[in-house]
Amino acid sequence: GAGVSQSPSNKVTEKGKDVELRCDPISGHTALYWYRQSLGQGLEFLIYFQGNSAPDKSGLPSDRFSAERTGGSVSTLTIQRTQQEDSAVYLCASSKDTGVYDTQYFGPGTRLTVL
Amino acid sequence: GNSVTQMEGPVTLSEEAFLTINCTYTATGYPSLFWYVQYPGEGLQLLLKATKADDKGSNKGFEATYRKETTSFHLEKGSVQVSDSAVYFCALSARGANSKLTFGKGITLSVRP
Numbered sequence: 001g002a003g004v005s006q007s008p009s010n011k012v013t014e015k016g017k018d019v020e021l022r023c024d025p026i027s028g029h030t031a032l033y034w035y036r037q038s039l040g041q042g043l044e045f046l047i048y049f050q051g052n053s054a055p056d057k058s059g060l061p062s063d064r065f066s067a068e069r070t071g072g073s074v075s076t077l078t079i080q081r082t083q084q085e086d087s088a089v090y091l092c093a094s095s096k097d098t099g100v101y102d103t104q105y106f107g108p109g110t111r112l113t114v115l
Numbered sequence: 116g117n118s119v120t121q122m123e124g125p126v127t128l129s130e131e132a133f134l135t136i137n138c139t140y141t142a143t144g145y146p147s148l149f150w151y152v153q154y155p156g157e158g159l160q161l162l163l164k165a166t167k168a169d170d171k172g173s174n175k176g177f178e179a180t181y182r183k184e185t186t187s188f189h190l191e192k193g194s195v196q197v198s199d200s201a202v203y204f205c206a207l208s209a210r211g212a213n214s215k216l217t218f219g220k221g222i223t224l225s226v227r228p
Binding site for chain 1 (some may be wrong): 147149151157158159160161164166204206213214215216217218219220221
């Protein structure tokens with residue numbers, strides 16, 4: 001079946017501009033996660049959504065970062081006033097539930113470059 | 116807090132060599148443990164997992180055993196292939212933490228023919 005998809009695959013933007021990154025999770029998966037993969041910080045958690053519950057935003061690095069999930073499916077990660085340190089690969093993952101036994105399936109990522 | 120420590124890399128091996136990649140963790144409670152792999156140009160894929168002490172996860176000839184007494188989850192393979200060249204990440208998912216994954220820094224494995 002279809003896996004997690006993300007768009008765009010690559011995004012180049014100028015410092016100070018806003019960007020939106022999109023994630024389509026696997027159909028039927030209720031949990032959705034965003035992670036960031038950068039050279040300096042490795043793979044780090046950003047935000048998590050589960051059904052209609054309030055999202056866990058504990059990993060967002062600043063208030064320039066926000067995310068929403070519409071209709072319990074598609075999610076958008078928005079970065080306002082981008083900075084060069086935001087350059088990274090942004091990964092989305094989904095799972096059936098949020099039990100620690102559940103496998104998270106990752107999308108191919110969006111590579112963001114801030115000039 | 117929760118953390119995962121992987122051995123420093125990169126690692127270069129000849130084909131058919133034995134592979135061990137060390138991974139230790141610190142976590143509150145009783146986490147689930149994972150190895151993810153990222154092949155060149157591809158996304159992260161689950162390689163194997165273990166959810167309780169003494170569990171052995173296995174896949175594609177790779178194995179890792181959940182050792183609670185040593186808080187370790189070392190990855191092993193008896194005979195590596197060129198196609199195993201990739202970046203390997205050890206990770207944990209802790210109860211009470213919304214199951215978010217905490218990753219190690221990853222290690223690059225290169226297998227030469």
